[in-house]
Amino acid sequence: MIRILLALCLSSQAVLTAVADDWPQWRGTNRDGISGERGLLQEWSEDGPPIRWTARDIGSGYSTPSIADGRVFVQTNDEEQEFALALDEKTGEELWLTPIGTVGRNRGPQYPGTRSTPTVDGDRIYCLASGGELVCLEAATGNRIWDVSFKEDFEGVDGAWAYSESVLVDGNAVICTPGGSTASLAALNKMNGEMIWTSQASDAGSAEYASVMVVDALPTKIYVQFLRKGLVGVAADSGEFLWLYGNTIDPGANILTPIVEGKRIYTAGSRTGGSVIELGDDAEATPEELYFDRALGASIGGAVLIDDYLYGTSRSAMFCAEFSTGEIKWTERALGAASICYADGRLYVRSHDGAEVALAEPSPEGYREMGRFEQTDRSETRAWPHPVVANGALYIRDEGVLHCYDVRLRTATRAASPRAGD
Numbered sequence: 326m327i328r329i330l331l332a333l334c335l336s337s338q339a340v341l342t343a344v345a346d347d348w349p350q351w352r353g354t355n356r357d358g359i360s361g362e363r364g365l366l367q368e369w370s371e372d373g374p375p376i377r378w379t380a381r382d383i384g385s386g387y388s389t390p391s392i393a394d395g396r397v398f399v400q401t402n403d404e405e406q407e408f409a410l411a412l413d414e415k416t417g418e419e420l421w422l423t424p425i426g427t428v429g430r431n432r433g434p435q436y437p438g439t440r441s442t443p444t445v446d447g448d449r450i451y452c453l454a455s456g457g458e459l460v461c462l463e464a465a466t467g468n469r470i471w472d473v474s475f476k477e478d479f480e481g482v483d484g485a486w487a488y489s490e491s492v493l494v495d496g497n498a499v500i501c502t503p504g505g506s507t508a509s510l511a512a513l514n515k516m517n518g519e520m521i522w523t524s525q526a527s528d529a530g531s532a533e534y535a536s537v538m539v540v541d542a543l544p545t546k547i548y549v550q551f552l553r554k555g556l557v558g559v560a561a562d563s564g565e566f567l568w569l570y571g572n573t574i575d576p577g578a579n580i581l582t583p584i585v586e587g588k589r590i591y592t593a594g595s596r597t598g599g600s601v602i603e604l605g606d607d608a609e610a611t612p613e614e615l616y617f618d619r620a621l622g623a624s625i626g627g628a629v630l631i632d633d634y635l636y637g638t639s640r641s642a643m644f645c646a647e648f649s650t651g652e653i654k655w656t657e658r659a660l661g662a663a664s665i666c667y668a669d670g671r672l673y674v675r676s677h678d679g680a681e682v683a684l685a686e687p688s689p690e691g692y693r694e695m696g697r698f699e700q701t702d703r704s705e706t707r708a709w710p711h712p713v714v715a716n717g718a719l720y721i722r723d724e725g726v727l728h729c730y731d732v733r734l735r736t737a738t739r740a741a742s743p744r745a746g747d
Contacts, residue, residue: 348715349393349445351491360668373698378417386439392715393445400439421467426454429487440489455487471518479503489534504532524564530554533579595624616651626664657692668714
């Protein structure tokens, strides 16, 4: 049984009026790495933000947490078994623990473990084990409602490091990526798991490590996903394969979840580079490549689009580029390879190889760091789980541990360091 130990940090300081925002799925509400939070610290002291609580001995894995309705959900594994774990958002206490499937086999360098982020939709959550088992659970209890197997039910073909996507719930459907020629993508009824459609993108290859995004700026809504042979577009109503774009294929792994802005899509590979493509009103037409640059190779750490500027991390540095033109504004070592998210005018940057977590002001003028600290309980494993900001808290997940930091702006802090315009 996974054991939770808690370290609680309480404060009597008054918290300023703020706008809270859940983080119910991979990369937040809109799957873009952006939180709607307001009223957060704009700079950090040398010690960093205070710890609200720490959950220890939660097991292994690379899953990023999701937060909704007072609960924190994360996937974890203990040897060959994967679990969904629910914690109390205020205290970090364990609420329930449910087996969801098996650890998928790694082919090549060994990084076994659960990777997907639970997707919360109302009173249900949807979890994908790296072995290919997709389960729907009651959010309050963890009780299983339905399950399917990508490999057994869809003849799915996974990548060298097993299944990693975080499934999309869109309306009444769960959109997922079994991979292979039988069901490159699939839409399932979210209530019972029954198949709605499958998409046969025969030339697209196996599932990789990105997650599905919606493009709804066209007359016909489509889904886009990064498979082994490239980025594909499929019709949302039928799964019909529309097009494939292959210029950003990474020879190792296609990981970046695409960034969608209207009809434009940013896609990238860490070893190849990044590009923005533009779709026409005809959903079946091949997208037009607006630009490609090897320096724009974001990947496992993600990227965010803020005010027409793209902020991302490559294998060794952070960059800023103008989204509309591709013009690189700056590159900076910062924390090296890292994962990022955005909330309340700040970028949260989490190192993959070290213990550092940084706060930075997004600006095309240059990298402007507003504080950094070193995470405690840092394991020897690469820190691939992304930072998450929800309801005044910053979540940092590592091997066996989940830290919850209080990043709310308080009265005392505001008086000492007023924000611009106050």
